[in-house]
Amino acid sequence: MIIRLRNVRKVYKMGAERIHALDGVHLDIEKGEYVAVMGHSGSGKSTLMNMLGCLDRPTSGTYELDGQLTTRMSGGELARVRNRRIGFVFQSFELMPRMTAVKNVELPLVYAPDGWRGRHKMARAALDRVGLADRAHHKPNQMSGGQRQRVAIARALICRPSILLADEPTGNLDSKTSAEILDLFDAIHKDGQTIIMVTHEADVACHAKRIVRMSDGRVVSDLPVEADEVYALASYHSGEGPLEQGVVGQ
Amino acid sequence: MSIFLAPWTFMRLLIQSVILAAGQIWSNKLRSVLTTTGIVIGVASVVAVVAGLTGLEALVVDELEMFGAKRIGVWPVRPETGPMKRVSWSRVRFYPEQFEGLLDHCPSVDCFTRTTGFGATVSFGSHRVETVDVQGVDPSAHKISNRSVIMGREFSHIDMETGAQVCVIEEKLRDKLSLDRECIGQKILIGDRTYTIVGIAEPPAEFKLINTGGGESYTVFVPFTAIYNRDSWMGVDALAKSADVAEEAQAEIKFFLRRTRNIKPGEPDTFGVQTVQRILEGFRAISMGVTAVAGSIVAISLLVGGIGIMNIMLVSVSERTREIGLRKAVGAKPSAVLLQFLVEAVVLCLIGGGVGLGIGQLLTVGMANIPNFPLEKAHIPMWAVGLSFGFSSMVGLFFGMFPAVKAARLDPIEALRHE
Incomplete structure (x- = not known):
């Protein structure tokens, strides 16, 4: 078990009002899973994502990552966990504009105590893995959106994280580039990487093997992709859905 | 943890x-330049002031060294308080017997000379020089004033005992009077008396700060005993055994003179004793004061610079x-x-400090190269370099x-x- 959330609550105070962003979430994720978290805005999926990424701490409940209880950790220890065990992919890439692709990919190693020596090799290897070996010395403004997201994915993978967290990774991309990025996620998943992705697009979600639906801070449905309604919807709308790609058959 | x-x-x-940080500063060049201006100006000004003072101090030290760091001046003073306040000069005046045995009682004093003198016209044949400074001295005066006799001889023991009519002159006086190059033995008229030239003394060191006459002024040395009478003014120049014991020598002379001049305990001195070291200390105090004032002005500019940062x-x-x-x-x-x-x-602040230091260096070089301006030795001391970088980083850390x-x-x- 790589992720183990037990009765996690997150309460924000907004004046006199208390907002339950997460209201008793239980969630277990095994190593090697590919999970999509879906829900409307305000459903708590972003809060869940921040919680899983150790960017935020629950008001109550426990979160075990890789068997380690993160709930009681200090800010510095959480930073270390983020550095070692979590890779983030954001909707708007979040690359350093003045750094080359390889420097951007190296960034997490700056904060890793033992990651300094082989950093170039590691960054090169990560870029190679996302198919951008020839763009190592380009800066973000010399690259297309899809290439930038690939750099971001390489950066997320460089420390060999336990989980890859992607927050609407295709939200800023056109459909063709989105498909390429999703193919890349599929390939990474095939290599055994645990992936958790937040999305509201059915097309995107059905690349995952498991769909977790959130509403009002609770998990309202947690099903294998074939059993979830996105599956039918996606195939219906795009005509290029997983049925045609033969996902079901496998 | x-x-x-x-x-x-x-x-x-x-x-x-x-x-x-370097990348960040480089990519915001204009902003960085504007931001660091305060620091630059602050550091440049403090560095320039310090360099100027250092140059001035070097000059003062040099001049005083030349003048003699071991040299001690002693002269009579009518005290401003006490019973001696209103007495006539004849009671305050030095008399030669008051200095007898000085060397025995003042172990830090190497030698001393009594001095007296007047202005007179010196002539040789038809050549005349008006208002020559005639100094009556002991032979040790040459050692004390660092003006050795380079030709001929000093006054002998006999000259001193008998008050012989002999003199030691300067080369420029010799030339002015159109004497022979080898003028030893020639006779000149000082006032209305004839003196035989026995030696030629080195020219005096040239000073920029201490006015020693220079230019068109001439000095002729004669034995103290040749011109002294009990109505003459008299002073004493002494030489300490080393610059280190100058202060002790000063104290010894003071103690000795209080006794020979019968000054009762509690009464003020009727004489002054001054070492060059003292003058130097006085200068250092002034220079520190100026540095402190400049420092506080600079502190303000660093504060403004820091707020900018x-x-x-x-x-x-x-x-x-x-x-x-x-x-x-x-x-x-x-x-x-x-x-x-x-x-x-x-x-950012260190860059400002570095640029400020550079501008300060330019100002210093400029200062040192102004013609006829006595600051050739102006330079930035190492401690000022350290201080500017130290202060810059402190400002950076603080702000x-x-x-x-x-x-x-x-x-x-x-x-x-x-x-």
Whole structure:
């Protein structure tokens, strides 16, 4: 078990009002899973994502990552966990504009105590893995959106994280580039990487093997992709859905 | 606990931060230039003032060394208080017998000369020189004033005993009087008396600060006993055994003279004793005062500069909020973010300090090269270099702390959402 959330609550105070962003979430994720978290805005999926990424701490409940209880950790220890065990992919890439692709990919190693020596090799290897070996010395403004997201994915993978967290990774991309990025996620998943992705697009979600639906801070449905309604919807709308790609058959 | 970083990680982050800061400053060139102006001006002005004072001090020290750091002047003074306040000069005046046995009682004193003198016209045949400074001295005067006899001889014991009509002159007086080059033995008229030239003394060292006459003034030395009478003014010049014991020699002379001049305990001295060292100390006090005033002015400009730095760092933090958020997301501890921004502020200030130092150096070179301006030796002392960099980094640390803490405390979620 790589992720183990037990009765996690997150309460924000907004004046006199208390907002339950997460209201008793239980969630277990095994190593090697590919999970999509879906829900409307305000459903708590972003809060869940921040919680899983150790960017935020629950008001109550426990979160075990890789068997380690993160709930009681200090800010510095959480930073270390983020550095070692979590890779983030954001909707708007979040690359350093003045750094080359390889420097951007190296960034997490700056904060890793033992990651300094082989950093170039590691960054090169990560870029190679996302198919951008020839763009190592380009800066973000010399690259297309899809290439930038690939750099971001390489950066997320460089420390060999336990989980890859992607927050609407295709939200800023056109459909063709989105498909390429999703193919890349599929390939990474095939290599055994645990992936958790937040999305509201059915097309995107059905690349995952498991769909977790959130509403009002609770998990309202947690099903294998074939059993979830996105599956039918996606195939219906795009005509290029997983049925045609033969996902079901496998 | 984990907020502290392991030394190795710290060093690496420090180097990283310096590189990062340099890049950041380079990509905001104009802004960085404007921001550091305050620091630049502050450092440049303090460096220039210090360099100027150093030049002045070097000059004073040089002149005094030339004049003689071992030299001690003794002269009569009518006290401003006490029973001697209204007495006639004849009671205050020095008399030769008061100095008998001085060397036996003052072990730190190497030698001394009595001095007296007047102005007179000196002539040789039809050549006349008006208002020559005629100095009656003992032979040791040549050693004390550092003007050795370079031709002929000093006054002998017999000259002194008999008050012989002999004199030691300067080369320029010899030339002015159109005497022979080898003028020893020739006779000249000082006032209305004939003196035989026995020697030629070295010309005096040239001073810029201490007015020793120079130019068209002439000196002729005669034996003290040749011109002294009990109505003459008399002073004493002494030489300490070394510059280190000059102060002791001064005290010994004071003690000796109080006894020979019958000054009762509690009554003020009726004479002055001064070493050159004292003058130097006086100058140093003034120079420190000037430095302190300049320092406080500079402190104000550094304060203004520091506020500029703080302002720009705050702007930088808010501009780079997303970057900070990302760095935190990929594992930067708050301390690492703090370090990054602190280093940026310090690097900014150090660049300002360096440029200021450069401008200060230009000012110093300019100062040293003004013709006929006695500051050739103006230079920036090492401690001033250290001080300017030290102060610059202090300003950076102090005024960079608040923005850096602000950056370190940013919530990564909020920061990543920042537009």
